[in-house]
Structure formats: structure tokens, C-alpha cells
Amino acid sequence: MTKKYIDLAVLLFFVVMAVLLYNSTASYTGIAKTTSAYYVKFLAVFIGGLSVIQLAINLFRDKNNYRLHLSQHYPRFLGLLIMLIIFALVFEHLGFFVSAAVFIPVVALILGYKNYLTIIITTVSVLAFVYLIFIKLLSVNLPGFNF
């Protein structure tokens, strides 16, 4: 999709959101009707209005007909993103240490790093640092297995 059309879609989304936001203030009750509701209406009107203006500008002036790329190298970009989502999914079940012990080396390999010794040293250093500072010093509760 070209940048112009993605931009238009996002702006259209903001306009729809503004309308829904404005209408939602009808359900405000009590003192919120004359306080919070006014504030939310103000935000809705302004973001809606500005989005409409920008939509009009884009429709008539925007000549960005090139494809929009979120990344120059999709395999690495998506690799990191997928690993990040897996990390978040297993974080609560396996805990930080087990998840990070897999996440850091795998992502380094996905990004094309081949020095295994550096990868191992870095992973162990990060885990040791988190253990000493977060667990031992600050008593932060991390989920899962924590030694």
C-alpha cells in the first residue's frame, strides 16, 4: 500500500474515533457531565477537526505514491517482533531468566551475529546483573523460576 493511502486510513480512523469519543460522553453521569465530559468533548472535537483538515490536505496535495516500508529488512524486523511477542507470552510461565536466556541468543543469531562466545558472555552477564540488582538488591518480584 502507498504511504498516501495508509495515511488516509489512519486519519479516517482518528475521525471515527473522535465521533465515537464524542458520543461516549452522553453516558457520563453526575458531576462528570459538566467536568470530564467537557474535557473529552474538547479532545474529540479537536482531534476530529484536525484529522478532517489533514485528510483534505492529503487528498488534494499529497503526492507520496510510493510504498510505505516499516523496515528495510523484513526477516530480521519480523524475527525480532515475533521473538518479542513469544517472550511476553512465556514471561509469566517460564519467568524472566529462562525466557531471556533463550531470547537474547536467538535474537542475536536472527540479526546475523556469529560470535558465539560473545553471545554467551552477554547473556550470562545480563542475567547476573538482573539477578543481583532486581532480585537481591531491590527485591522486585519477577514471575516464574527465580533461583
Add this chain to the structure above:
Amino acid sequence: MMEYISIVFQPISLFTILLGTVAGVAIGGMPGLTATMAVGLLVPFTYTMDPTMGLMLLGGIYCGAMYGGSIPAILLNTPGTPAAVATAIEGFPMSQKGKAGLALKVSVVASFVGGSFSVLVLLLFAPLLAQQALKFGPAETFLLALMGLAGIISIADENSSLIKALIAGLLGMIIAVVGTDDMSGSLRYTMGYIELIDGIDFMPALIGLFSMIQMLELAGMRKKHEIDMSALHKKQKSEPMPKGITKHIALGSGTGTVIGVLPGEGATIAAFISYNISKRISRTKELFGKGNPEGIAAAESGNNGCVGGSLVPTLTLGIPGNSVAAALMGAFIIHGMIPGPDLFNEYADRTYPFIISLFIANLVFLGVGLTVAPYLAKIALIPPAILVPVVSAFAVLGSYALNNSVFDIYLMIAFAIFGLLLKKLNFSLEALILGLILGPIAEGGFTQGMIIGKGSPWIFFESPIAKIMWVIILLLLIPPLYSYFKHTSLLKTPDAET
């Protein structure tokens, strides 16, 4: 006064301050760990300590953490604390140019001056300033948030679209609306998620929008990430402070201290307002957003200026200047020292050494910053394939640690993906985060002001302070708007196009 100074200069006192400050720098330097969290966690531990020592330890953490937030902001585009967002805007581009050492040096010197100035003000004028701060009501708080939001217009100076910057700022304010409505107590826009009852915390958003986007972009680069190595290999210690930086540090110190005195206002708003004013008065406006040390100087002296400022209403009136000051107030109370005039009379032998110890804490982080900064700057030399997984792991940990919530990790990832799309479409992420941080302050001031004004918006124009603030807001808005429209009209002329 000499007897108070002698208490501070005892070896055990100096060691306590050193320990607290270094720990504070480390905590502030880690995204997700805040000064509030550290002070709050350690308050119970000071119960068994000598009260003066306990307070010195916590004061050191406060000072150190406020400075520490700037280190990852400059080196990794990951603000350690929300107050360091403005620092990241200028600091990270400097790192990319190989000037991380200079950026860190400017940051620590500005932090030191801002922090020391505010402590001096606390020492000399605390009771007087506290009385003035009481005149600051909800209407003025709302206007203060507007002053901070005026920064959005300045952000647009650098980008092509003023409208898109405004939309991004409003989007941030709308995201901040999610959660419990303070007026009615009912839930708004939570979509059934109990994790959203307290709203969207700005820390996952901050990490997602600044740090994670950076990592996704680094991971997806076709070519190797280029950094100007020549500047990194120079002796960073000998690099002089940029000329004309003093006025920006002075500006930030004054602004930070004044904003810090106002109850409920924080270092973030101080940093943004200082940054914004600095940009207006700078002779090198065009360098803002591309790595201008003046911006770092103003933002860092601004947020550290809040340290002493926030303790003014805390110690004299028992009204915490911000959340860290509230945690510190808890420490005073558990040691039987009720904030108020008694602190400066009955407990003067504890209060004054505590205040003086803050000067030492500032000196400690200055020393730490100047000696360690050149080595920290070498982080820029780490290969992206190692840096990306490590920073990503810390981003996940930082998002989780604040509320012990996995939901915050998902939020961080969502902010990173959506933020990257907005960035590619030339929406300003700085404006979005500004709206997200200042939105709750603006809403709180607006809604309370409307109640006091019985539904009339005139409350926002009535008091002399409000009138002065409107003038300042207009002064902040008109010049950048004028230069923006002048700039865009110039671009449209045939000569400019060719």
C-alpha cells in the same frame, strides 16, 4: 549552621550519602525503576537507622535517580525516567553523531547546577515560597499543563506538519483518558480489561515509543548502523562545554525550581517547559531535535531543579511536591517528624543536615558522571546484533517491573508497532508522549477548576497568576506559529521549490 555542616561531614554521613546517590544513579538509569519506587522501597529500611542517616540515604537516592534517567536517554534513546524524555530528544541524536561523551557531560553538569540551585533555594527561602505555592489552584495547574503542551507547537517546527504534531499530542491526551474517571469514579474506555482500571501507565508507552521502536529500526536496517566513531575516540574528558550553554542551564534551574515548588507538579513538566523556552531563546534553533546540547542543558537542569523545589511544600506545609517527595515525607513521618514549621525549629538538627546533604549528593553524582561518562559513551560501539536483544530484554523487564504486570509488556509492544507506523507517517512521537504525560495533569486541573468555577470557564482567566500564565502561553505559542507559517509559505514560493 556549622554544627549541622559538621554532622554532614562525618565519615559515616558521607558514606551514606555516597551509597544513596550511586544507588540512585543506577536506579534512575534503569527504565522501569523510578526514584519513587526506590525511595518507597527503602523507607521501611531506614526505620531502624539513625533518622538523619536514613533521610540522607533517601535524599541521595532522589538526587541520583533524577540525574541517572538521562544516561540511557542519551545512550540508548530509552529515558530511564519520564523526566528524561526531553533529554532523549537531543541526547540520542548526539550519541549517533559520536558525541555521547559530550552529551553526558552537559547532562551531568546541568543536573548538578539545577539540583544545587534548587537545594540552595530550599535552604534559604522554603517557608516564604511555600506560602506563594498555596495560591496555585486547579485553574493555574491546568494552565501550567497548557504551558507544557505548548511544546507541541515547537516540536512541529522541525517537522513538516503542524497539524500532525497537534493530532499526535491530542492522541496522547486521549490515551491518558483511559481508566477511572476521577470525577464520577466510573470506568472509561477500558474495554473490560481490569488492567486498565488505573489507566495506561506512561512507562510502557515511553519504553515502546522510544526504546523499542529504535530497536525495531536497528534490527530492520539493511546497512550497518553508522556512527561517527572519530568523535568517540577523542578524549571526552577534555572536550569543553559548548559556548553559551550557561544561560540554558540557568533558565532550566530557575524554571525547574519554581515548578518543583508547586504542589503536584513534577520534573517531567519542568523539563519540557525548560526545553521549550530554551528552544525559543536559542540562537541555534535549527539544531533542536538533531542533537543540540542546549536542549539537554535546559531539560536536565529543569528536572533536577525540581528536587529542591518539590521539598519546599513537603517540608514546610506537609504537601508533597511530587510522588518522590511524598515517599520522602513518609520517611519523615515514620521518624516522628511531622512536616511543618516544627521541622525547622524542633527538628532543625535533622532537617538542616538533610538539606545540606543534598548538596553533597549533587557533588557525588557530578563526580560519578564526569568520571564514568566517557566509558559509558562506548556503548555506542556495541554491535547492533548484541545491543538489540539486550535492550529489548531490558525493555520487557522495565515495562513489567513498575506494576508487576505482563499486560504492560503487551502495551509496550503495541505502542512500539503503532508508534513506528505513526513515525513513518510523520506524526510526532514526542508530541504523543507529551500529551500522554501532561494529559492527566491538564484533565485534573480542568475538571477541578470547572467545579470551583461552578461550570464557568472564566475561572481559568480570573486570578492574577492565571492572567500572567496566559500571557506566557501566548508568548510561547506565537513566535513558533509565526515562524512555522513563514517557513511553510516560503516553501510554497516558486523560488523555494526550484
